[in-house]
Amino acid sequence: MDLIDKLREIVGERVSAAPTERLCYSSDASQVKGMPDYVVRPISTEEVSKVVALAADFSVPVTARGAGTGLAGGAVAVCGGIVLDMSGMNRILEMDLANLQVIVEPGVVQARLNEALKPHGFFFPPDPGSSAICTIGGLIANNGSGMRCVKYGTTKSYVLDLEVVLADGRVIRTGSRMLKSAAGYDLTRLFIGSEGTLGIITKAGLRVMPLPKARRLVMASFEDAEAAGRAVAKTFASGIVPSACEILDRTTIAVLRRCDPNLVLPEGDVILFEVDGTKGSTKESAEEIARICSPIAAEVMIASGEKEMEEIWEARRLVGAAVSRLDPTKSRIYVGEDVGVPIKMIPALIREIGEISERFDLPAMKYGHIGDGNLHVALFIDVLDEDEWTRLEAAADAIHRAAIRLGGTVSSEHGIGAARAGYMKMQWDEGTLSVMRSIKKALDPKGILNPGKLGLFESPSSSSGGD
Amino acid sequence: MTLALTKTAIEMKTKTKIDPRAIEMCVRCGTCRSVCPAFEVLGWESRNTRGRIMVAKALREGLAPDSDVLDSLNTCTTCGICAAKCPAGANPPVIVQEARRSLVAKGVMTEAQAGLSGKVNASGNTFGEKAERLGWLSDAEVAGLKERADRVYFVGCLDSYRYPEVAKKTFNLLKRFDVTLLPDEVCCGSPLIRTGSEARGLVDRNLEQIKRIGAKTVITGCAGCYSTLKKDYPPDFKVLSVPEFLAEHISELDLKPLEISVTYHDPCHLGRHNGIFDPPREVIKSISDLVEMRASRENARCCGGGGGVRAGYPDLSLKIAKRRLLDVPSGVDAIVSCCPLCIRNLRDAGSEIEVVDLVDLVGRAIRSP
Numbered sequence: 001m002d003l004i005d006k007l008r009e010i011v012g013e014r015v016s017a018a019p020t021e022r023l024c025y026s027s028d029a030s031q032v033k034g035m036p037d038y039v040v041r042p043i044s045t046e047e048v049s050k051v052v053a054l055a056a057d058f059s060v061p062v063t064a065r066g067a068g069t070g071l072a073g074g075a076v077a078v079c080g081g082i083v084l085d086m087s088g089m090n091r092i093l094e095m096d097l098a099n100l101q102v103i104v105e106p107g108v109v110q111a112r113l114n115e116a117l118k119p120h121g122f123f124f125p126p127d128p129g130s131s132a133i134c135t136i137g138g139l140i141a142n143n144g145s146g147m148r149c150v151k152y153g154t155t156k157s158y159v160l161d162l163e164v165v166l167a168d169g170r171v172i173r174t175g176s177r178m179l180k181s182a183a184g185y186d187l188t189r190l191f192i193g194s195e196g197t198l199g200i201i202t203k204a205g206l207r208v209m210p211l212p213k214a215r216r217l218v219m220a221s222f223e224d225a226e227a228a229g230r231a232v233a234k235t236f237a238s239g240i241v242p243s244a245c246e247i248l249d250r251t252t253i254a255v256l257r258r259c260d261p262n263l264v265l266p267e268g269d270v271i272l273f274e275v276d277g278t279k280g281s282t283k284e285s286a287e288e289i290a291r292i293c294s295p296i297a298a299e300v301m302i303a304s305g306e307k308e309m310e311e312i313w314e315a316r317r318l319v320g321a322a323v324s325r326l327d328p329t330k331s332r333i334y335v336g337e338d339v340g341v342p343i344k345m346i347p348a349l350i351r352e353i354g355e356i357s358e359r360f361d362l363p364a365m366k367y368g369h370i371g372d373g374n375l376h377v378a379l380f381i382d383v384l385d386e387d388e389w390t391r392l393e394a395a396a397d398a399i400h401r402a403a404i405r406l407g408g409t410v411s412s413e414h415g416i417g418a419a420r421a422g423y424m425k426m427q428w429d430e431g432t433l434s435v436m437r438s439i440k441k442a443l444d445p446k447g448i449l450n451p452g453k454l455g456l457f458e459s460p461s462s463s464s465g466g467d
Numbered sequence: 468m469t470l471a472l473t474k475t476a477i478e479m480k481t482k483t484k485i486d487p488r489a490i491e492m493c494v495r496c497g498t499c500r501s502v503c504p505a506f507e508v509l510g511w512e513s514r515n516t517r518g519r520i521m522v523a524k525a526l527r528e529g530l531a532p533d534s535d536v537l538d539s540l541n542t543c544t545t546c547g548i549c550a551a552k553c554p555a556g557a558n559p560p561v562i563v564q565e566a567r568r569s570l571v572a573k574g575v576m577t578e579a580q581a582g583l584s585g586k587v588n589a590s591g592n593t594f595g596e597k598a599e600r601l602g603w604l605s606d607a608e609v610a611g612l613k614e615r616a617d618r619v620y621f622v623g624c625l626d627s628y629r630y631p632e633v634a635k636k637t638f639n640l641l642k643r644f645d646v647t648l649l650p651d652e653v654c655c656g657s658p659l660i661r662t663g664s665e666a667r668g669l670v671d672r673n674l675e676q677i678k679r680i681g682a683k684t685v686i687t688g689c690a691g692c693y694s695t696l697k698k699d700y701p702p703d704f705k706v707l708s709v710p711e712f713l714a715e716h717i718s719e720l721d722l723k724p725l726e727i728s729v730t731y732h733d734p735c736h737l738g739r740h741n742g743i744f745d746p747p748r749e750v751i752k753s754i755s756d757l758v759e760m761r762a763s764r765e766n767a768r769c770c771g772g773g774g775g776v777r778a779g780y781p782d783l784s785l786k787i788a789k790r791r792l793l794d795v796p797s798g799v800d801a802i803v804s805c806c807p808l809c810i811r812n813l814r815d816a817g818s819e820i821e822v823v824d825l826v827d828l829v830g831r832a833i834r835s836p
Contacts, residue, residue: 020535111501259554
């Protein structure tokens with residue numbers, strides 16, 4: 001019996017080997033391409049387990065995929081094989097709020113989870129720009145985060161327990177309902193950020209937090225990034241931990257204005273400080289931040305209300321893809337988009353990126369989480385111009401190298417995937433990489449789980465047009 | 468869905484004429500996954516906007532069109548919610564329509580597409596009806612139609628043949644404002660244009676009559692006709708939707724309050740595609756309470772009927788409609804809309820609440836009919 005027939009025995013009609021379907025699953029939001037041979041859409045742990053066991057028998061690669069919003073090709077089957085589209089496993093199984101947690105399937109969309117939690121007065125803090133689309137499974141597999149992680153931490157701070165299908169089809173649990181536990185290796189954390197290379201997540205117990213009663217937003221504009229960096233450092237030194245601390249450079253501000261001319265934003269390079277808590281505490285903190293910024297900033301504003309604040313955040317979440325609004329001949333290409341450096345190196349990184357942008361004659365929009373050192377660089381090109389592609393790749397390479405040189409990382413929250421695999425050797429020494437390889441070999445001896453990712457082994461041929 | 472074409476057509480490698488830059492605006496961020504009504508039901512990437520754009524791009528690069536390609540492109544209702552939400556500013560319905568057009572021009576289409584095109588071209592209506600289009604009027608009324616007028620009421624296929632009582636009510640409301648009818652109206656061309664076929668013959672036939680009557684304004688009660696008359700006909704006359712016209716003349720209609728509460732379903736081709744959100748609401752609020760649906764105006768969910776989906780994929784179409792019914796607020800007495808296709812689909816999906824045309828609602832509120 002062929003593999004396709006056996007897959008059909010497990011999942012019925014929820015498998016496809018049609019060229020059109022394979023094409024539509026051949027990329028995510030990155031430039032990495034890889035055509036799967038089969039797309040399977042499981043709806044239960046049992047089905048995942050059977051599919052993975054079957055793949056192990058046939059020595060066929062298995063690549064898990066959530067909503068395909070990844071920016072590094074993590075969910076792209078660069079070695080072919082089976083793509084497991086987990087987005088159909090999308091049930092919230094239990095709201096165990098007395099224990100401050102929820103049990104979910106991996107295909108639950110982040111925003112849906114928060115919609116369900118809101119009436120109960122809770123929320124799941126990691127909030128990437130793709131919240132309306134991305135799945136919890138993808139967030140866990142990439143240790144995703146977002147604007148609020150400066151205060152709340154990244155996804156790894158919220159995963160208490162995982163159900164994982166191992167490379168031979170066995171199903172294990174990595175944790176419990178305990179909010180803390182000191183019993184052996186922390187397998188939960190091992191799977192977080194493993195990008196589907198060690199197992200397939202089929203269930204997750206997530207810690208949730210009480211929803212803050214109030215938020216306030218302070219917007220301050222600066223003449224240059226150094227001044228902005230000083231304002232951020234002074235804010236932290238004053239004892240305030242903002243619930244978001246975002247930088248938007250002047251190009252980004254121009255794009256945001258183009259998207260929505262009614263947005264109230266100051267001119268120049270802008271920092272958005274959000275504070276959350278009670279009505280009284282947020283008012284006090286917002287005023288304190290405004291006072292700290294005033295001597296350094298060109299302009300300081302406090303958002304008038306919830307609606308204005310929500311509009312600004314909504315625009316910020318989507319700005320990454322919005323550059324075409326400024327110039328319809330330009331498209332945002334996600335390369336070199338997720339570097340991070342220790343926070344005090346941010347001004348140096350911004351300066352270097354400015355130089356790189358000039359050197360390669362490519363406009364760059366710079367925005368991101370200045371409060372935790374994560375800068376998103378948006379390079380945009382005319383995709384019909386081959387020369388611009390060449391310069392783009394060179395610029396992305398220079399950005400990655402600059403981040404490593406400044407003691408940082410090539411990815412802060414989007415993952416390594418295939419796009420950044422080549423930089424692992426630059427970022428980690430051989431000893432560290434050898435431990436990672438040992439873990440991989442112990443859990444996936446046949447190497448069927450998402451091969452070609454993380455740069456642990458010599459990369460198979462992939463058609464990454466990116467970094 | 469099976470193919471209605473010859474084997475050679477399936478095998479041929481075609482290079483379609485889709486604007487590459489329009490396609491490249493899509494950065495594959497996947498925002499459309501959160502809104503595409505067909506994807507919500509079907510779950511495959513090829514049935515989502517992002518997949519359709521990848522397919523359109525691949526066609527341009529020489530992908531051989533097969534039945535899966537056609538199903539990918541043709542399951543789009545062209546509702547445009549993806550375009551409304553796209554952060555990169557892409558306009559996917561245009562890309563999908565253009566991809567369909569390029570394929571149809573080469574003879575590559577589904578049986579449903581071919582059937583629809585054949586039927587409309589042969590009969591001048593979407594149902595292949597042989598009966599008189601103005602059968603809802605008496606012979607005397609037909610004979611008495613003005614040959615010249617400032618305004619024309621464009622009835623549309625659905626109201627002409629399936630909801631003649633709505634056509635009658637609409638015409639009764641409109642005729643006091645120097646409105647006449649086209650003596651030989653044919654389908655506006657919308658179903659053909661949406662599904663990639665040529666509609667020039669139909670357009671020309673209607674245009675010639677509009678010109679002969681000397682009408683400066685064409686009024687229609689169908690969202691699909693409205694969009695087509697506005698965007699696919701030359702800009703020689705003003706196009707008004709019935710709700711716009713009613714809102715403009717509301718004080719002259721002598722309406723009494725109905726003491727009921729209703730909700731309003733925004734037809735995609737009236738709302739999102741043409742920005743007509745307020746006029747129907749003004750009319751409704753003048754005679755009853757309006758409670759908005761869970762998703763409304765720019766965020767309104769599609770009824771599932773448009774883009775040829777009702778004809779080509781009836782199961783999908785009704786599943787989308789059923790999901791739309793979940794947006795209806797509890798306790799309302801009726802769902803009001805301004806498009807016979809939406810009304811039909813929502814009724815067929817088994818709405819427990821009465822689904823009515825705005826004109827029906829207004830009809831109930833008229834003091835002296």
